[in-house]
Amino acid sequence: MASFRTLVQARDFTSIPFDLAHFRDTQESIQTGPDVSVPVIDFSLLSSTNPDERAKVILDLGKACEEWGFFLVVNHGIPENLISALFNVCNEFFDMPEEDKLQFDNKNPLYSVTVRSGTTGGNDNEQFGGNDPNQQVKLWRDYLRFFVHPEYHCPTKPKEMSDIVLEYSRRTRDLARKLLRGISQSLGLEEDYIEKAMELDSGTQLFAANYYPPCPQPDLAIGIPPHTDPGLLTFLLQNGVEGLEIQNKGKWVRLTGIPGAIFVNTADQLEIISNGKYKSVCHRAVLNNKKTRISLVVGNGPSPDTIAA
Numbered sequence: 547m548a549s550f551r552t553l554v555q556a557r558d559f560t561s562i563p564f565d566l567a568h569f570r571d572t573q574e575s576i577q578t579g580p581d582v583s584v585p586v587i588d589f590s591l592l593s594s595t596n597p598d599e600r601a602k603v604i605l606d607l608g609k610a611c612e613e614w615g616f617f618l619v620v621n622h623g624i625p626e627n628l629i630s631a632l633f634n635v636c637n638e639f640f641d642m643p644e645e646d647k648l649q650f651d652n653k654n655p656l657y658s659v660t661v662r663s664g665t666t667g668g669n670d671n672e673q674f675g676g677n678d679p680n681q682q683v684k685l686w687r688d689y690l691r692f693f694v695h696p697e698y699h700c701p702t703k704p705k706e707m708s709d710i711v712l713e714y715s716r717r718t719r720d721l722a723r724k725l726l727r728g729i730s731q732s733l734g735l736e737e738d739y740i741e742k743a744m745e746l747d748s749g750t751q752l753f754a755a756n757y758y759p760p761c762p763q764p765d766l767a768i769g770i771p772p773h774t775d776p777g778l779l780t781f782l783l784q785n786g787v788e789g790l791e792i793q794n795k796g797k798w799v800r801l802t803g804i805p806g807a808i809f810v811n812t813a814d815q816l817e818i819i820s821n822g823k824y825k826s827v828c829h830r831a832v833l834n835n836k837k838t839r840i841s842l843v844v845g846n847g848p849s850p851d852t853i854a855a
């Protein structure tokens with residue numbers, strides 16, 4: 547199907563088509579604020595020369611993984627201009643004519659560059675609903691997704707994309723490794739336990755850009771239904787528009803970002819390696835009727851050859 551971007555621009559939707567209706571649970575979500583707020587981790591303290599500061603941030607990291615499974619990382623050292631270049635180039639990608647985008651679309655999930663629109667929760671996207679016939683609705687989003695490690699792939703258009711994503715993937719790999727060292731220690735393990743066990747030198751890294759146009763009936767459709775992420779740690783940036791909700795103590799909590807900070811969540815393999823201490827938390831992307839939301843996601847996982855012992 548044509549991209550949502552094109553559909554939404556071409557048609558003045560006032561209500562959503564039937565096959566896009568998603569009956570999500572009616573529980574209201576609560577907003578983070580002074581009372582409920584996702585933990586903030588100051589990444590620079592992980593390399594502090596002051597042992598007390600280091601010990602404190604490792605403790606905080608462990609607590610964040612255990613109590614929330616989601617946290618914000620500040621002072622991560624990834625340049626602001628790299629992040630804005632990344633948003634710009636992804637926006638440019640979604641802006642390209644349909645035929646240019648579709649040349650990267652391939653129905654084989656193993657293919658390294660995938661472009662999709664309105665993907666259903668059915669067979670073609672098992673992560674989001676598997677084969678459940680009740681979940682056969684299209685999702686209100688376009689997305690682009692490709693593996694950037696151990697082998698690097700990237701669409702050839704826009705032409706600046708490859709260099710920008712390559713640089714971002716290098717930087718986030720380094721960030722993942724250092725956070726995982728802190729997380730290893732927070733579990734009482736050797737600093738390099740996780741990176742060795744998961745063979746991070748040949749770890750899997752997936753880059754995804756999600757594009758959610760405004761939706762006239764945001765409560766009746768969904769960007770991404772509830773799911774957990776595969777891998778160890780997922781990084782997420784958003785374009786200043788909220789929509790990420792997570793399950794915390796039985797409630798849906800809408801996360802508010804901090805400009806420049808990166809959302810990090812513990813994913814399935816980290817839950818396994820921590821013997822269930824750090825949960826891979828269920829989350830979803832909800833819509834709004836005013837602004838396009840873009841999220842840029844990097845999934846960091848073990849080497850494809852790693853067999854969890």
Ligand SMILES: O=C(O)CCC(=O)C(=O)O
Nearest residue numbers: 756789790830831841843
């Ligand atoms: O767009 C979002 O906020 C959520 C994205 C997400 O959960 C994913 O791509 O796995």
Ligand SMILES: [Fe+2]
Nearest residue numbers: 773774775829
């Ligand atoms: Fe996710």
